[in-house]
C-alpha cells in the first residue's frame with residue numbers, strides 16, 4: 001500500500017492532468033467553496049429558496065418517508081439526521097475518517113486520487129461528504145436522501161462520499177444536486193466510492209439540476225461482491241454547461257447484477273457526456289445499461305462499455321436518442337469487450353427524430369401538438385426503465401412540461 | 408355537417424384521390440366501399456388532416472367551416488374523431504394516460520375500460536403488441552372518451568374475432584346513438600359517421616343512410632347500403648354497373 005505522502009505527491013502532479021473526456025476546467029479559477037457554514041438542525045428551517053431548490057431535485061425538507069437526510073452545502077455538511085433505523089449509520093466523511101481510523105479499506109480505494117485533476121483536487125482538499133453504511137443483514141426500508149447544493153458563485157464544491165452496504169443488507173439512496181440562483185458559474189467535483197458486499201442491494205437514484213454555467217465532474221466507482229445488486233438511476237433534464245461522468249462498476253462476485261439507467265436532456269449550450277461501464281469479473285454476472293436522451297440543441301454523448309471477463313456473463317447495452325432541434329448533436333458510443341468465449345453481450349443504439357405519425361395520432365385525439373410531443377417524449381425517456389422512483393418520474397413530468405418541446 | 412368539393416389528394420407525390428364530392432348531413436351515417444388501394448383510407452385520413460395526405464385541389468367543409476388547412480387537433484376539438492385502420496405504436500405511453508388525455512371531461516378511465524374489456528391494457532404501451540381485435544377495442548375506447556360528433560371509422564370490424572365482434576358493434580352503436588355519453592345531454596345533437604367496411608358486418612349493429620363505392624380515387628356509385636353491398640357480394644367491384652361504365 002502506498003503511504004499518504006506518496007499519494008499526495010502523485011495527486012499534486014495529477015493537478016495538471018486533464019480529464020479523459022469532456023472540456024477542460026481550469027481549477028485555479030475556482031476557490032474552494034466555504035467549509036464553515038452554520039449547521040441547521042431542522043431542514044424545514046432553511047430559507048425558502050433553498051428549500052425550493054431541494055424540492056426541485058426530489059429532496060423533501062420535511063424528511064417525510066425518508067430514513068435519513070443529509071444536506072451538503074458548498075463544502076459543509078450543514079445537516080445530517082437519521083431516524084432510528086437498525087443498522088443504518090450516516091456520518092460526514094470526515095467524522096467517519098476520524099472515527100474509523102481513516103477508513104483505510106474504503107477511502108480512495110476505488111477512485112484514485114491521481115486519476116485526473118478533479119480527483120486530485122478533491123483528494124488534496126480533503127473533501128468532505130457523506131459516509132453511509134448499512135450493517136450486515138439490515139434492510140433499510142425508506143430511502144436515505146442526500147442533497148448537494150452549491151450556494152457560492154465561482155467556487156468549487158468538492159465532495160467525497162463513501163457508501164458501504166454490508167452482507168445481505170439493502171438500501172435506497174435518493175440524491176439531489178443543484179446550484180443556488182447566484183451560484184451559476186461553479187464547479188462540482190463529486191467523488192463516490194460504493195461498496196456492496198455479498199448479497200447486498202443498493203438502488204442509487206440521482207436528480208441533477210445545475211446552472212447554465214456549471215461544470216460537473218463526478219467520479220464514481222462501485223465494487224460488488226457475490227449475489228449483489230446495484231441499480232443506478234440518473235436523471236439530468238435542465239441546462240448545464242458541461243457534465244462528464246463515467247461511473248464504473250467492478251462486479252467481482254458470482255451472480256451479481258448491475259443496472260445503469262440514465263435519462264438526459266441536452267439544452268442549447270450544454271455538453272453532456274454520460275457514460276456507464278460494467279466490468280464483469282465473476283461467472284454468472286449480468287449488466288444492463290439503458291440510456292435515453294434527447295437533445296434540444298445541445299451536445300449529447302452517450303457512452304456505454306461492457307467488459308466480460310468471466311464465463312456465463314450476460315450483458316446488454318441500449319442507447320436511444322432523439323434529436324428535437326436542428327442544432328442538436330448526438331453521439332452514441334456503445335462498446336463491448338470480452339476476454340472469454342462463454343459470454344452473451346449485446347448492444348443496440350438508435351438515433352432519430354420523433355415520429356410524426358405518433359404526434360398526429362395523439363393530435364387526432366384532441367391533444368395540442370405541444371402536449372402530444374411532450375407525452376411522447378416523456379414516454380420515450382421513461383419507457384425503457386422499469387421501477388423508476390416516483391421522485392424521478394415527477395421531475396421528468398415537470399421538466400417536460402416546462403421544456404417547450406413543440407417548437 | 409361535412410361537405411367535400413372536388414377533392415384531389417396526393418400521397419408521396421402520387422395522386423390518390425381525384426375529385427371526390429361528398430356530403431353528409433347531421434345525424435347521417437354513410438358507408439364507403441371499394442377495392443383495396445382505391446383511396447378509402449386516404450379520404451378519411453385527409454378529412455382528419457394527417458400530414459402525409461396533401462390536398463392539391465378542392466375543399467373540405469365541416470359545420471360550414473372550411474377545414475381544408477386546419478390543424479388536426481383543431482379538427483378533433485371541433486368534434487371529428489377517427490378510428491384508424493393501422494394505428495401506430497407509441498412506446499412508453501400508457502394507454503390509460505392517452506385515454507385520460509383524450510377525454511372530453513373527467514371520465515373514470517378504468518371503469519370505462521372495463522366496458523371495453525381493456526382494463527388490463529391501460530398499463531400497456533399504446534398499441535404495442537395488441538392483436539387485431541384489441542387494436543379496434545382500444546381505438547373505440549379512446550373515441551368513446553373523446554366523444555366526437557363526427558365519426559370516421561376505417562374498417563372497424565376487420566381483424567376482430569367472433570368473440571369481440573358483438574362488443575365492437577355495440578360500442579359503435581353507442582358512439583352513434585347513446586345520448587348518455589358525456590356532453591350529449593341535448594338529444595338534437597345527433598352524431599354523423601363515415602364508415603369504411605368490406606363485409607358490411609358493422610351494418611348489423613347500426614343503420615346507414617347512404618353508401619358510396621370508391622375506385623381509383625373517385626366515387627363511382629352511390630345508393631342504399633344494402634343494395635350496393637349485395638351487388639358487390641354478387642358480382643364484385645369489377646361488375647358494378649356504374650364502374651363498368653366509367654371504364655368503357
Ligand SMILES: Nc1ncnc2c1ncn2[C@@H]1O[C@H](COP(=O)(O)OP(=O)(O)O)[C@@H](O)[C@H]1O
Pocket residue numbers: 418419423441442443444445446447448449450459
Ligand atoms: N402512407 C402512404 N405512403 C405511400 N402510399 C400510400 C400511403 N397511404 C396510401 N398510399 C397509397 O395510396 C393508395 C390508396 O391507399 P388507401 O387509401 O390506403 O386505400 P384503401 O384504404 O382504399 O385500401 C394505395 O395505392 C396506397 O398504396
Ligand SMILES: [Mg+2]
Pocket residue numbers: 447448449492561
Ligand atoms: Mg384502407
